[in-house]
Structure formats: C-alpha cells, structure tokens
Amino acid sequence: MSQPPSIFHWQEIQWDDPMSSLPPDKRPPRELVEKARRGGARRKKIVCGEGGFYMNRSSLGPGFRVPPHKHDHDELIVVLGGGCAFDDGLGELGPGDSIVIRAETRYGFRCGDEGMEFLTIRTGEAKVELEEG
Numbered sequence: 001m002s003q004p005p006s007i008f009h010w011q012e013i014q015w016d017d018p019m020s021s022l023p024p025d026k027r028p029p030r031e032l033v034e035k036a037r038r039g040g041a042r043r044k045k046i047v048c049g050e051g052g053f054y055m056n057r058s059s060l061g062p063g064f065r066v067p068p069h070k071h072d073h074d075e076l077i078v079v080l081g082g083g084c085a086f087d088d089g090l091g092e093l094g095p096g097d098s099i100v101i102r103a104e105t106r107y108g109f110r111c112g113d114e115g116m117e118f119l120t121i122r123t124g125e126a127k128v129e130l131e132e133g
Contacts (some may be wrong), residue, residue: 005013006050010057015042028128032067039064046119060084062117068108071126075101078121082114106131 018033028032031050040061047055053054060082066077068087084093087108093099093116101107 006047008046010044010046013044013046016045018043021045024127026125026127028112029130032069032128032130049125050124052123054125056120057117058095058120059117060111060113062111062113064111064115066109066111068106068131069128070104070106070131071076071101071122071128073124073126075126076119076121077101078119080119082116083112084109085112086118108112 009023011069019026019030022028040059041064042059045054045056046057047053057080068086077093079093079095081095083092085092090107091099103126
C-alpha cells in the first residue's frame with residue numbers, strides 16, 4: 001500500500017533554530033549561526049525526509065554575506081525573490097533562477113540590495129563545513 005502525499009504549508013511552520021533542531025553532527029558552526037541571527041537571516045525546515053527530500057526556505061537581508069563553505073550533499077537552490085552574486089565569478093541569481101551545487105563544492109555569496117528568499121532542496125540532511133579563504 002502506498003503512502004498518501006505529504007502537504008506542507010510553509011506559513012504554518014515556525015522559523016528554525018539550527019542549534020536545537022539538527023543532530024549534533026549536522027549543526028553548522030555556532031559562530032555562523034550567531035552571525036546569521038545578528039544579520040536577520042532566518043530558515044524554515046519545510047520538508048524533513050518525507051519521500052527522501054529535505055527542503056529549507058531561507059530569508060537573508062540586503063547585502064547579507066554567506067561565507068565560503070561546503071556541504072556533504074548535492075543541493076538545488078531556487079530563488080523566490082531578490083538575488084545574489086556568487087564568489088569566484090560563479091555567476092548571479094535572480095528571482096526564478098536556480099543552481100545545482102554538487103556535494104563538497106566550496107562556494108559563498110553575497111545577497112543583493114533586496115536580500116534573497118530561496119529554497120534549498122537536498123536528498124539528505126546536509127552538514128555544513130566552513131572553508132578558509
């Protein structure tokens with residue numbers, strides 16, 4: 001017997017605290033979380049393994065800087081509003097744009113003047129590792 005579809009209403013899901021909602025081995029560095037909070041960054045964990053998917057909705061303010069880092073899972077980022085410019089000349093994203101970033105790929109970006117609202121979709125709960133440089 002197949003399982004019924006899972007429906008998620010993002011407006012009904014609370015903004016996340018990654019230091020308490022993730023297992024210890026998947027938590028981002030504390031300094032990154034604290035910097036993000038001070039800058040007004042927020043995240044909701046919308047899908048948490050249902051059907052093998054994980055999806056976050058994130059909101060970052062104007063000019064917010066995501067430092068160079070990498071994850072242990074591939075990810076699909078879909079921009080809902082605003083946009084960003086990636087480090088190392090990787091390119092820019094605006095509303096409706098998307099990018100697939102492979103596991104273990106180092107990247108960072110800076111949000112534009114409107115900030116950025118986006119979805120991150122993965123097939124696993126990814127660990128974040130800050131990179132130097």
